[in-house]
Amino acid sequence: MLEAQKLTKRFQDRVALDALDLTVQDGEIYALLGPNGAGKTTTINLFLGFLKPDGGDARVAGTSVADDPVAARRKLAYIPEMVSLYPRFSGVENLDYFSRLGGHARRREELYALLERAGLQREAADRRVGTFSKGMRQKVGIALALATGAKALLLDEPTSGLDPAASHEFSRMLKQLAGEGVAILMATHDLFRAREDASRIGILVGGRLIAQYSRDEIKDQDLERIYLERMSA
Amino acid sequence: MILRVARKEFVDAWRDGRFRLGAALVLVLLVVSGLLARQQVERARTERAAATELERKNWLEQGDKNSHSAGHYGLNVFKDTSPLATFDRGIEPFVGTTVFLEAHRQNQSAFLPAQDATSMRRFGELSAAIALQMLVPLLVVLLAFGSLAGERESGTLRQVLSLGVRPRQLVLGKSLGLATTLAALLLPAGCFAAFLLARSSSADASGMWTRAALLAACYAAYLAVFIAGSVGVSASTRNARTALTILLSLWALNCIVAPRLASDVVHGFLPTPKLAEFDFEMQKDVQEGLDGHDARSKRLEEFTRSTLAEHGKSSVDQLPFNFQGLVMLESERMAGEVFDHHFGNLWDRIQAQDSAVAWCGLAAPMLALRAASMAFAGTDFAHHRHFARAAEDHRRDFVRVLNEDLMNNARPGDHSYTAGRTLWEKLPVFQLEPLSPRDAWASARPGVLALAAWLVASLAFLFFSAGRLRVVSA
Numbered sequence: 001m002l003e004a005q006k007l008t009k010r011f012q013d014r015v016a017l018d019a020l021d022l023t024v025q026d027g028e029i030y031a032l033l034g035p036n037g038a039g040k041t042t043t044i045n046l047f048l049g050f051l052k053p054d055g056g057d058a059r060v061a062g063t064s065v066a067d068d069p070v071a072a073r074r075k076l077a078y079i080p081e082m083v084s085l086y087p088r089f090s091g092v093e094n095l096d097y098f099s100r101l102g103g104h105a106r107r108r109e110e111l112y113a114l115l116e117r118a119g120l121q122r123e124a125a126d127r128r129v130g131t132f133s134k135g136m137r138q139k140v141g142i143a144l145a146l147a148t149g150a151k152a153l154l155l156d157e158p159t160s161g162l163d164p165a166a167s168h169e170f171s172r173m174l175k176q177l178a179g180e181g182v183a184i185l186m187a188t189h190d191l192f193r194a195r196e197d198a199s200r201i202g203i204l205v206g207g208r209l210i211a212q213y214s215r216d217e218i219k220d221q222d223l224e225r226i227y228l229e230r231m232s233a
Numbered sequence: 234m235i236l237r238v239a240r241k242e243f244v245d246a247w248r249d250g251r252f253r254l255g256a257a258l259v260l261v262l263l264v265v266s267g268l269l270a271r272q273q274v275e276r277a278r279t280e281r282a283a284a285t286e287l288e289r290k291n292w293l294e295q296g297d298k299n300s301h302s303a304g305h306y307g308l309n310v311f312k313d314t315s316p317l318a319t320f321d322r323g324i325e326p327f328v329g330t331t332v333f334l335e336a337h338r339q340n341q342s343a344f345l346p347a348q349d350a351t352s353m354r355r356f357g358e359l360s361a362a363i364a365l366q367m368l369v370p371l372l373v374v375l376l377a378f379g380s381l382a383g384e385r386e387s388g389t390l391r392q393v394l395s396l397g398v399r400p401r402q403l404v405l406g407k408s409l410g411l412a413t414t415l416a417a418l419l420l421p422a423g424c425f426a427a428f429l430l431a432r433s434s435s436a437d438a439s440g441m442w443t444r445a446a447l448l449a450a451c452y453a454a455y456l457a458v459f460i461a462g463s464v465g466v467s468a469s470t471r472n473a474r475t476a477l478t479i480l481l482s483l484w485a486l487n488c489i490v491a492p493r494l495a496s497d498v499v500h501g502f503l504p505t506p507k508l509a510e511f512d513f514e515m516q517k518d519v520q521e522g523l524d525g526h527d528a529r530s531k532r533l534e535e536f537t538r539s540t541l542a543e544h545g546k547s548s549v550d551q552l553p554f555n556f557q558g559l560v561m562l563e564s565e566r567m568a569g570e571v572f573d574h575h576f577g578n579l580w581d582r583i584q585a586q587d588s589a590v591a592w593c594g595l596a597a598p599m600l601a602l603r604a605a606s607m608a609f610a611g612t613d614f615a616h617h618r619h620f621a622r623a624a625e626d627h628r629r630d631f632v633r634v635l636n637e638d639l640m641n642n643a644r645p646g647d648h649s650y651t652a653g654r655t656l657w658e659k660l661p662v663f664q665l666e667p668l669s670p671r672d673a674w675a676s677a678r679p680g681v682l683a684l685a686a687w688l689v690a691s692l693a694f695l696f697f698s699a700g701r702l703r704v705v706s707a
Contacts (some may be wrong), residue, residue, distance in 0.1 A: 048395050050705045073397035085387030086241075088248040100237050102396040148396070 001026055002047060002076075002152050003063055008041050008055035016042045018207040019056060022066070024152070029174060031137075031198035033103040033227060039207040040187035041153045044156050048078060061151045061183075074103060077145035079155070081157040082135040087130035091120060091140050094129055094193050099147035106147055118143040118168050130160075135166030143174045153177060156185040159193050174175065195223045203230045234398060234685030235406040243409020243417070245661065246376060256418045261367060263422045267361045269317045271429050277330070281311040284331075290664060297651040300635040300643075301561060303468065304336030310627060310663040312342065312620045315611030316433045318425060321362035322332050323612025332621065334628035336635070337564070340573040341508075342621060357621045361426065365452050366599050367488045369415070370459045374480040376414065377463030380407045381702065383473040391704045400468075404699035408464045415456060423449065440670040448609045451681065454688050457600040461691035468698035474486035488644050499589045505582050518569050529567070536563050550645050551680055558640025565632050572625070580618045587614050594683035595691055601687065604680030608673050619668050627663050 002024040009017040017039040024030040032040050033232055045051040047058045049069030058065040060072040095111050106114075115125045118139040121133045129137065138158060145153050155174075159167045167190075174197055178184055194201050195218060203211045211230050218226065246252050275454055290309050312330045329342025381404070383388035393403060430445065470476040506514070520529050540559065541547065549556035587604065594601020607613035633658070643650035674681075 037532075045705050048391075050391070050394070050703070070397045070399055073395055078395035080388060082388065084392050085654070086244055086389060089241075096236070097241050098392065098396060101234065101393060101398050123592060168654075223258065 001059075002154075002185050004046070004056065005041070005059075005060040006056035007043070007046055007053055007058055009039075009046060009051055011055045015207050016168075017046065020204075020207075020209055022202065022209065024183040024185050026033070026151070026181045027178050028199045029178050029186060029197050029229055031194035032187045032204055033189070033194055033201060034204035035231065038204040040204055041156055042207075043204070044078075044154050044185070044187055047072075047076070047154055051075060054159065068089045075150065076152040077102075077141075077148055078154045079138065079141035079145065079156070079158050081160050082134060082220045083141035085129040085132070085137060085140060088128060090128050091115060091125040091132065091136070094124075095140055095143050095147060098144050102144070102148040106150050111143075111147065114143040115139065115147060118173060133166075133218050135162050138162065138166070138170055139173075142170070142177070142222035145177060150182060152183040154183070155184065155188070156189055157190075157229075158186060159188065159190050167193060183201075191223050191227060203227060205231060234402045234407060238398075238403055239410035239413055242380070243413045246410070246414040247417075250374060252414075255375060259364065259368055259372055260422060261707065262359065262364050262417060263288075263361050263419075265528050266359045266364055266427060267319060267426055267429060268362055268424075270322060271433070273322075274314050274316070274319045275433070275558055277314050281313060281330070284661070285308070286313055288549055293654055293657050295657065297653040298550075299534070299577065299648070299650055300638045300652040300656060301336065303633050303652065303657070304635045307333055307335035308500025308631070309333050310624050312429070312617075313414055313665055313667075315616065316430060316494075317448065317610040318612050319429065320360065321606045321610035321612055322360050323610055324606035324614060324617060325612045328614075328617050332624040332628075334624065334631055336561075336566060336632050338578060339568075339625050339628065342617075342624070354543070361422075362603075362610070365419075366455070366602060366606070369419070369456060370488065371484055373411065373415065373456065373459040373463055377407075377411055378467055378477040379473040380411070380464050381468040382470045382476040383467070385704060386472050390702075394702075394704055400702035401696065401699040404695060406463060408695060410707065411460050411464065413540040414458065415460070420667065421464050424580060440673075443670040444611065444673060447674070447677070451602055451605045451609065451677075451684060454684050455598055458598050458687045458691045459683070461695040463690075465691065465698040468695075468702050472676050487597045487599045491600055492592070492603070494499050495590050495593035495597070499593065503582060503586050504590060505579065511575065511579065512638045516570060518571045518575065522571075529564075533560060533563070536560070550644070555640045555643045555645055555647075557645070558636050558638075558643065559646050561636040562633065562640065565629065565636065569629060574620075575683070576625070580614075580621070583614050584618070588679050591679035592683060594680055595686060598684060601680040601683035605677040605684060606680075608677030609670075610681065611668065611673065613676055615672070616668055617671075620665055623665050624663070631639040631660050651683075661703075 002022070006021040007017055007020040007022075008015070014036075019044060020039075022030070022043075032043065034040050042051065046053055047060065049065045049072060053066060061075045063072045063075060065072040070137060085091075086097070089097065092111050092115060093110065095115060096106070096108070097175050099106055099111070112122050112125055116122065118170045120136060120139040120143065124132075124136060130142070132140075153174075160171055162170060171193055174184060174186075178199075186194075186198070199215050201213045201218065201223070213224075213226070288309050288311075295303065298306070309331050312332075314325065314330075318325055332342045333340050342498055368578075379516060381390060384393070394400065427445070427656065430441070462483070466479050466483075467473070467476045470479065522529065537556075539557070540552070541549065544552055546552055590600055591604030594604060604613070608615065635652075638652055639650070640657050642652070
């Protein structure tokens with residue numbers, strides 16, 4: 001479970017995140033929508049412990065990020081807009097290295113299996129990632145989340161720039177992970193994917209969470225209209 | 234965790250074609266410079282052995298002559314080259330290898346190897362030591378500048394830290410990986426150097442392996458300073474370009490600017506006299522005495538009076554020995570005091586300069602390493618001074634033997650007295666007892682201490698940088 005309680009972050013005089021209260025339950029996909037500079041990435045960074053909050057607390061599966069950032073990170077996986085990998089290593093070597101760093105050494109065959117489960121075939125897994133497309137990189141990221149057995153997944157614009165097929169494939173994997181009980185927080189601009197994948201959607205503007213909707217609430221509504229209305233309110 | 238990161242860095246570096254090319258170049262330079270230096274050292278040793286033999290032959294076969302004339306005939310002694318000069322030639326090319334021993338004069342060493350070199354060689358002689366002091370640090374910079382700053386830019390740093398890796402583990406792992414990469418590059422070269430050393434004509438020289446081990450430790454410490462400093466800078470800078478700019482600037486300051494600057498500054502504060510001035514002052518003191526009050530002739534008059542009084546005689550002709558021989562012995566003794574004073578001051582000053590430059594190593598580690606390296610290789614001024622001192626002691630023995638022969642065997646006023654091979658053979662062959670590693674340590678101490686200070690400071694900087702490692706600027 002991911003939990004933010006009155007989570008606040010300021011950069012000099014500017015409030016980047018203003019007393020955010022947010023809970024993402026196990027097995028839930030929470031989409032955080034908002035314009036650039038709304039505080040989405042700041043929220044992710046606070047959950048990762050890359051930023052120190054000026055107020056409030058972020059917790060990952062009960063562990064306070066501020067108190068023990070390393071323990072909190074051990075419980076989550078992170079997939080940025082572009083999964084960064086070492087170009088002189090193959091896909092499987094990258095996965096091996098990262099999963100070992102995450103404290104989960106796995107046999108080579110297991111790693112191939114995880115990559116295949118994430119949609120990356122063995123032939124591709126053995127290639128150096130310098131030639132990988134963004135979609136292939138995201139698959140390695142998903143495989144890493146699988147390899148480390150993360151309880152929570154943080155995603156920062158994960159489908160930005162993916163072609164529709166890759167985006168669909170990615171969301172299929174997310175749903176699978178959520179089905180396995182992983183709490184997923186996804187910062188995104190992608191209204192379509194948010195409506196398709198998320199259990200709940202939050203709209204963040206100027207560091208404040210101004211609205212939250214459940215999937216049922218927006219099922220038959222135009223999310224784009226709601227979003228634009230909220231933005232201009 | 235640290236080992237895991239180190240292993241990845243090691244593999245990553247060796248998969249980088251640019252590194253492999255750079256490593257191959259450095260390796261070739263090390264091997265070629267080592268082979269060339271070995272050839273030069275072995276040639277110098279062969280020439281020295283041949284010259285020593287010829288010199289001895291000439292001395293023994295000079296024929297019968299007045300023993301004092303033999304003192305003026307003189308002889309040459311040759312400096313032996315340290316086997317580790319193959320690695321670090323130090324000041325060897327710029328100081329003489331031969332001292333001409335003769336009566337009345339303490340000559341400085343002559344025949345500088347650099348005089349025989351082409352003008353191009355004066356721009357810099359590439360030795361394995363120079364390659365390790367200058368080129369390998371450059372390789373470290375090129376390997377390390379992006380180790381963390383580059384990962385920050387590419388996003389992998391974020392990825393790695395998100396997995397719960399502690400910054401300190403990551404930074405130490407990077408440093409260890411870099412050190413292992415360099416070790417894999419340099420160890421074969423080191424083994425090759427050890428092989429060459431073991432096969433050298435003086436492989437049994439006392440303490441050579443101890444010196445070699447101390448040299449290796451100093452170079453390891455120096456490269457560790459560069460690794461820790463470079464990774465620390467990479468961890469502290471926002472991007473790889475800034476890290477590279479800073480590290481290249483520091484490299485240039487350390488390897489190019491500092492040696493020249495330190496030398497000029499130290500010579501400004503601790504000047505040495507010009508050769509002509511030095512000779513003039515010394516000859517003046519030989520004539521007038523060190524205090525400048527008693528002329529040589531006056532002191533010899535006093536010596537004559539006291540000798541006559543001691544033997545109860547009124548004329549030198551009544552003495553039971555050749556008084557001229559005794560005067561020569563006394564002259565040499567008096568001149569020896571002057572030589573000891575002037576050469577002692579000069580050598581002390583040069584050693585003070587060397588020590589000051591080594592302490593400047595607190596500002597630039599290459600200066601510290603260079604001083605320690607030359608000392609352990611046996612190619613610094615302390616070792617040259619040891620040779621010059623031994624040559625002068627040999628000269629005094631040689632002149633004393635000749636003058637005592639004149640004093641005891643030539644009749645007063647008999648200028649036709651001659652000595653022969655029996656006397657010439659009494660003079661032993663010049664043998665230089667090499668300085669022990671303990672003596673070398675005394676000379677290397679300022680450099681070693683400055684290097685140790687750098688090692689501590691660079692490791693502290695590395696830990697400090699790790700503590701401040703950020704993926705997001707707050």
